[in-house]
Amino acid sequence: MALTSELDQAAGAYDALAPYYDQFTTGYAHDDWVAAIERHAIGLGLHGRRALDIACGTGKSTVPLLGRGYSVRACDVSSEMVAEAQRKFPHHAEAFVVADMRRLPRLGEFDLVLCLDDAVNYLLSDAELRATFAGVAGLLAHKGIFAFDVNSLRTYRGPFAQALVREADGLFFSWRGEDSSPVGPGELARATVEIFADRGDGLWQRRTSRHVQRHHRRATVLAALEQAGLECCQIAGQLPGAQLEAGSDELRHIKLVYFARRAKLNARG
Numbered sequence: 001m002a003l004t005s006e007l008d009q010a011a012g013a014y015d016a017l018a019p020y021y022d023q024f025t026t027g028y029a030h031d032d033w034v035a036a037i038e039r040h041a042i043g044l045g046l047h048g049r050r051a052l053d054i055a056c057g058t059g060k061s062t063v064p065l066l067g068r069g070y071s072v073r074a075c076d077v078s079s080e081m082v083a084e085a086q087r088k089f090p091h092h093a094e095a096f097v098v099a100d101m102r103r104l105p106r107l108g109e110f111d112l113v114l115c116l117d118d119a120v121n122y123l124l125s126d127a128e129l130r131a132t133f134a135g136v137a138g139l140l141a142h143k144g145i146f147a148f149d150v151n152s153l154r155t156y157r158g159p160f161a162q163a164l165v166r167e168a169d170g171l172f173f174s175w176r177g178e179d180s181s182p183v184g185p186g187e188l189a190r191a192t193v194e195i196f197a198d199r200g201d202g203l204w205q206r207r208t209s210r211h212v213q214r215h216h217r218r219a220t221v222l223a224a225l226e227q228a229g230l231e232c233c234q235i236a237g238q239l240p241g242a243q244l245e246a247g248s249d250e251l252r253h254i255k256l257v258y259f260a261r262r263a264k265l266n267a268r269g
Contacts, residue, residue, distance in 0.1 A: 010122045011077040013193070013209030014057070018080035020195055021058050024166060024173050032242035033116070034064035037257065040244060041112060041145040044233050044259055048111030048141060054101050054148075055119030059085035059092075065114075066092060073107045075099035102128050104135030111141045115148035118255070121213035124188070126224060129216070133228035137262060146230065146260045149238065150216050153250040156183040160191060160213075170198035185250075186217045218256075225260050234259040 014021070038046070049070045053062045056074035058081055065072045072095050076082050079098045086093040099105055101115065102123070113136050123129050136146050151160065161177035178190040191211050196204045218235070225232055236244050237253030248256045 010211065011079075013211060014076075014078035015080035016207045016209050017193065017195065018058065018078065018084045020171055020173070020197065021081065021084070022060070023168060023171060025060065028060065028117075029242040030060045031064045031067070033238075033244075034061060034068075034114070036242055036244040037114065037116075037147050038068065038112070040234065040236060040257075040259060041147055044145055044261070045143055046112060046145045047143055050108065050110045050141070051112040051114065052107060052110040052139060054104075054113065054115040054136070055117065056085060056096065057081045057117065059089055059096065061114060061116050062092075062095070063089070065112075070112070073097070073110070075101075075104075075107065077101065101135065102131045104132075104139060107139060109141050109144075110139055111144045113140060113144065113146045115146075118149060118151045118213065120148050121151050121216065122211075123216075124212070124214045126220060129221065129224035130227050133224050133230055133260075137229045140230075140262055142262070144261065145233075147257060149255040149257045150221070151189075151213065152237075152253050152256055153183065153185065153215060154252065155254050156189045156213075156215055159254075160189050170200075172196040172204075183215055185215060186220065187215055189213050189215065221258060225258075226263070229263050230260045231263045232258055232260050 051065045051070040051072045053074040056062045056076050062072055062074040074096045077100050082096045082098050085096045123132060140146055161179050164175040166173045174194040176192045183189045193209045195207045199205050222232055235248045236246055236257045237248040238244055238255040238257055
């Protein structure tokens with residue numbers, strides 16, 4: 001069966017957001033975030049300097065990897081986000097490619113694979129989770145580490161469900177959560193993003209995108225990892241300010257961060 005979901009719609013949504021994405025994520029501490037994840041990965045046995053950044057967007061999570069001396073490939077389902085990353089980092093333009101995480105091409109073998117900023121939450125079915133994780137398993141080195149985050153119930157019942165308005169430099173940004181009741185475990189969450197950009201001629205250009213995500217139960221994620229030949233070696237919790245701590249709590253942390261590696265049975269040989 002063909003895999004079609006909100007991820008396909010998300011590609012178009014992020015195509016529309018690409019020119020403005022960095023302006024509305026200026027407060028994201030990607031360098032601290034990647035550093036915290038790397039520390040945890042090293043504690044779990046990470047060796048080697050080959051990294052893959054899945055759902056790289058405009059490269060904000062890719063650059064910290066380059067700065068730490070990794071040889072990096074990066075991919076995103078949105079062609080416009082990839083083009084923006086290539087424009088921003090011309091000396092590394094060849095590192096960025098368009099690819100669907102559910103159908104990962106043979107990009108190489110990697111010691112560290114990242115998939116951050118709730119990209120996995122755009123996978124709405126168990127089949128899409130399994131397909132994505134299987135693709136990662138095929139690219140992960142013998143002792144490689146796969147780290148990815150998912151939004152918690154705290155996020156879906158808080159910021160994701162709320163209304164947010166921001167304005168800066170001729171841009172007006174609106175986020176509107178659509179769910180009238182608290183999102184439950186495994187349920188869908190919906191929000192609409194609108195951007196109004198000053199055209200400079202007295203008129204404004206409006207761009208609208210709709211975002212549908214799924215909260216992933218821990219059991220669902222662990223089962224998908226196992227079926228892909230991966231094993232979870234740690235689940236950490238993220239607090240605001242890119243703080244990562246051992247243990248995870250759906251109602252305390254804003255994201256849960258999974259660390260996985262090839263299952264020992266598959267790693268032999």
